[in-house]
Amino acid sequence: MRTFEYAVQAWDSIAANKGRAALTMLGVIIGVCAVILLIAIGEGARKYIWKELGELGTNILIVVPGKTAKEGGMHMGTSTVRKLVFDDARILERRSRYVEHAVPVVIGTAYVKYYGKNRDTYVVGVTEPYFDIRNLGIDVGRKFTAEEIDAKRRVCVLGRTVKNSLFGDKNPLGTLLSLGDAKYRVIGVMAKKGVTLGFDIDDVVLIPTTAARDLFDTDSLFNITLKVASESDMENAKRDIIAIIKRRHAGKEDFTIMSQDEMLAVMGKILRVLTSVLAGIAAISLLVGGIGIMNVMLISVKERTREIGIRKAVGAKNSDILMQFLTESVVLSAVGGLGGIGLSMALAWLITLVWENIPITITWWSVAAAFLFSAFVGIFFGVYPAKKAAGADPIVALRYE
């Protein structure tokens, strides 16, 4: 008997018991759907982060004080760490031909006030190239100039969130607002950047880094953000940076260079582990679905004992009976698998329709893996009932009531 024939026979008997078959498949449908959707959400999150970080500029290196183990993220030997200072940034820009810009970044929080309205917000001290490096556009007004930075002018560029909460619809250009104890003149408003990875990039006030040094009364930098001329120079740039700062820090490598790619790789790794754990849990429900199939197949074998006897009497071999029942359970699980794929696609579509910002990316390999796994479940849980059917004594089976 040919494989096609087994499938026809299997379909015949499944069709004779549609309701039961549908309920049995439901377990597999839910399992497959859960596996595919969870992987899709994990994959979507990974792609989303990739895209979001890409929007924050490319070919960027960030030097932070302290030696950080790349994998663990622990600070070590903090007592001997030398802070990064403004000169470090200036010298990097001057000495390395791979570094296009080196921006000394100072970050702190401050109370921003404008007539009765106020807000606790991040104040970021940067130099003028920072706007281009981080793809920060200016909506109205202008960014600060090199002269203003050198002269420690108290000017500021507002993020959208800060502007909206302090000024509403009014034009803030030219007004003075209080940042801590000092007054700053608003010269520009950033274009809306939105929320990236849970951080509201628009909830900031940008001021000249020199002014920030006074505002927070510190000489140490939060980080140095560097723009490298081209992607192929990233490694050269890193080498230069290490050599230059080490020389300035008495030969000690008490700082860490991070690149966007490395941050992405670490996050991607975390997400992948998370996704596999979730998919594994979903796969357990697929196994439970398989047990449901075994249960129904055992009932079916019992109910059809006489049919098995008849088939054997007219010439079915044990292997024919085995294959017939095995095919039946595989058809049940495979059709359930296809149903699960369909359901997962429908749900993915629905989810993106309702919540636009939940990233879902269904990958072909997850679909293939979930389907193959469901077929495997059908075989695995189908073998025992099928063996039971095949081993039935035809004489006893024919007399079965």
Add this chain to the structure above:
Amino acid sequence: MVVLKGVKKSYGTGDGALEVLKGIDLDVKAGQYIAIMGPSGSGKSTLLHIIGCLDRPTSGTYHLGGLDVSQAAMDELAEIRNGKIGFVFQQFNLIARMPAWKNVELPLIYTAMPPPERKALATSMLRRVGLSHRYAHRPNELSGGEQQRVAIARALVNSPRLILADEPTGNLDSRSGADVISLFDELNAEGITIILITHDTGVAEKAHSIVTIRDGVFLRS
């Protein structure tokens, strides 16, 4: 065609063994039509199962069409049942969810015959037993007599040379029973060997010869 020598069959082992057949010799020539009679528990069904290759004798030999099948493997027996023997049962033994023609087709799906030919053959067998108009009906939509005729069509579909019937009229009223028996007469007239078990002397008398079995042995007639 069917030659049994000293066939014994016992169930179980050791002291608790139950010997159902205690040495059966039987020689049925091709084209013969014989009836086996005997009380319940005499071993006649067991004998028919052995002749039908559904079971194997504990000892003794059985040659079917010159071939020794007494110790053949299960798969070989399945092939023999499929190609050389047609069964008719008292309970009809049709598969309830399948229409008449699919029931008739059943033995053919275990052969290499392609589906269109199978369907054509099954249809012509239904016509042969006078049921072409019942082609798509399920067993529960057919009368007892009709069901048994479907079962006979199924037994005939692989053109076997031997038909084995276990009380084929046992569940039928006398008229349907008579129809079935006259169908057997026709088949026998075409040269098919028939061995049937019956309690009904009227049915048995249609056969060429009658053998009676009691306590696992034939009575000399």
